[in-house]
Amino acid sequence: MKYISEFRSPEIVNTLLGEIKKILKGSWNIMEVCGGQTHSLVKNGLLNMLPANIQMIHGPGCPVCVTPVSLIDKAVHLAMEHDVILCSFGDMIRVPGSGMSLLEAKSKGGDVRILYSPLEAVKIARENPGREVVFFAVGFETTAPANALSVVHAYREGVKNYSILTSHVLVPPAMEAIMSDEDCRVDAFLAAGHVCAIMGIGEYYPLVEKYKIPIVVTGFEPVDLLEGILMTVRQLEAGTYKLENQYTRVVETEGNKNAIAVVDQIFEITNREWRGIGNIPFSGYAVKSAYSDFDANKKFDINIAEAHEDTTCLAGDVMKGKIKPDQCPNFGKKCTPTRPLGAPMVSSEGACAAYYHFNLAGSVHQ
Amino acid sequence: MCLAIPGKIQSITYLYGGTVKMAKVSFGGIIREASLEMVPTAEVGDYVLVHVGVAISKVNEEEANKVFGYLKEAGELDELYDTTI
Numbered sequence: 001m002k003y004i005s006e007f008r009s010p011e012i013v014n015t016l017l018g019e020i021k022k023i024l025k026g027s028w029n030i031m032e033v034c035g036g037q038t039h040s041l042v043k044n045g046l047l048n049m050l051p052a053n054i055q056m057i058h059g060p061g062c063p064v065c066v067t068p069v070s071l072i073d074k075a076v077h078l079a080m081e082h083d084v085i086l087c088s089f090g091d092m093i094r095v096p097g098s099g100m101s102l103l104e105a106k107s108k109g110g111d112v113r114i115l116y117s118p119l120e121a122v123k124i125a126r127e128n129p130g131r132e133v134v135f136f137a138v139g140f141e142t143t144a145p146a147n148a149l150s151v152v153h154a155y156r157e158g159v160k161n162y163s164i165l166t167s168h169v170l171v172p173p174a175m176e177a178i179m180s181d182e183d184c185r186v187d188a189f190l191a192a193g194h195v196c197a198i199m200g201i202g203e204y205y206p207l208v209e210k211y212k213i214p215i216v217v218t219g220f221e222p223v224d225l226l227e228g229i230l231m232t233v234r235q236l237e238a239g240t241y242k243l244e245n246q247y248t249r250v251v252e253t254e255g256n257k258n259a260i261a262v263v264d265q266i267f268e269i270t271n272r273e274w275r276g277i278g279n280i281p282f283s284g285y286a287v288k289s290a291y292s293d294f295d296a297n298k299k300f301d302i303n304i305a306e307a308h309e310d311t312t313c314l315a316g317d318v319m320k321g322k323i324k325p326d327q328c329p330n331f332g333k334k335c336t337p338t339r340p341l342g343a344p345m346v347s348s349e350g351a352c353a354a355y356y357h358f359n360l361a362g363s364v365h366q
Numbered sequence: 367m368c369l370a371i372p373g374k375i376q377s378i379t380y381l382y383g384g385t386v387k388m389a390k391v392s393f394g395g396i397i398r399e400a401s402l403e404m405v406p407t408a409e410v411g412d413y414v415l416v417h418v419g420v421a422i423s424k425v426n427e428e429e430a431n432k433v434f435g436y437l438k439e440a441g442e443l444d445e446l447y448d449t450t451i
């Protein structure tokens with residue numbers, strides 16, 4: 001199929017690797033922000049093919065991984081105590097809360113359903129007028145339009161038994177938080193292409209200027225990633241810092257205006273707690289008060305004790321790029337995908353799970 | 367879950383009394399439904415990038431071909447053009 005096969009072609013991958021090796025002189029740490037990119041780098045064995053002088057640091061771009069424990073507890077509470085139909089994406093339901101995961105809630109009788117799209121949750125609400133349906137709406141900017149759209153559909157159709165439990169996070173504030181950390185070792189960023197497909201690329205100019213750092217908006221296929229890396233290395237070797245767009249087939253400079261409009265209609269920017277990282281100002285979305293009938297946080301009285309993180313999980317250090325996943329003492333021992341201690345071991349986009357799977361496959365050695 | 371994949375629009379239908387433009391999109395043969403509300407100009411035959419049931423962007427063919435253009439000039443891609451998947 002066109003537009004997919006070409007971007008996975010081994011010949012082009014080798015050409016790009018050759019280019020990178022040809023121009024590389026220094027030693028660079030490049031952070032890919034998005035978990036989808038981490039997954040692709042690992043799955044396609046690219047980390048092993050890159051020269052040792054290029055270290056990829058895996059950023060906090062896995063929404064499942066950064067959703068706070070307290071919110072998972074809230075979702076579990078809704079499923080168990082309020083008799084709601086609790087819907088979410090597949091990855092989300094395995095993440096450990098402080099008591100149990102949504103999967104465990106399901107096995108204990110909670111009505112927890114895995115959906116592909118939030119729009120399906122509105123359909124379920126229409127078909128079950130006597131029950132409350134809550135969609136656990138996590139995600140970055142990429143997912144915000146779909147979650148917002150579900151509220152728009154429910155609002156327009158007069159579906160009153162639908163609401164969303166939001167834990168929306170935003171990428172640029174997280175990049176800023178990483179850069180302002182004293183221990184930050186990041187020399188350049190690959191910005192998340194699908195986030196930019198929605199929001200455009202304008203938000204990154206201030207970061208480029210303030211931290212004098214190259215940022216290249218990059219796609220997800222092997223050829224995209226290597227071209228993105230090549231573009232950052234060119235800048236790093238030349239001592240320049242610019243915002244560039246590798247992913248022009250998908251990302252337009254100004255983003256998707258229709259998507260931005262629907263997000264603005266439903267959401268407003270708020271401070272947000274990131275699991276493993278802490279509070280980041282203005283780093284998330286909350287439902288606007290005009291739509292509070294669709295905000296599960298307001299609709300239900302959820303009174304539960306604040307949860308504690310497992311203190312032995314080093315997810316925060318992994319996501320800030322301070323350690324590699326397999327440097328965590330729990331990695332592969334107390335913490336595995338079937339019995340995860342922390343969220344990055346759950347989601348296929350989490351750095352810990354990605355490392356675990358690819359080490360098992362034996363294709364890469366760290 | 368941030369996965370967004372390109373697929374080709376096979377057919378277009380309308381939901382909710384015509385207010386919502388939907389498409390059947392083929393991802394290498396697997397057909398799924400996606401809302402076209404974010405890409406209202408997308409038509410049958412276009413490639414769109416779909417994320418959790420919503421098309422978020424049209425894939426620009428010209429741009430998609432650019433990277434191959436410059437590599438082809440370097441004469442690197444000859445084998446690739448024999449394989450149509």
Ligand code: SF4
Nearest residue numbers: 313315328335342352
């Ligand atoms: S390996 Fe497990 S315990 Fe260690 S950082 Fe990753 S998720 Fe946390």
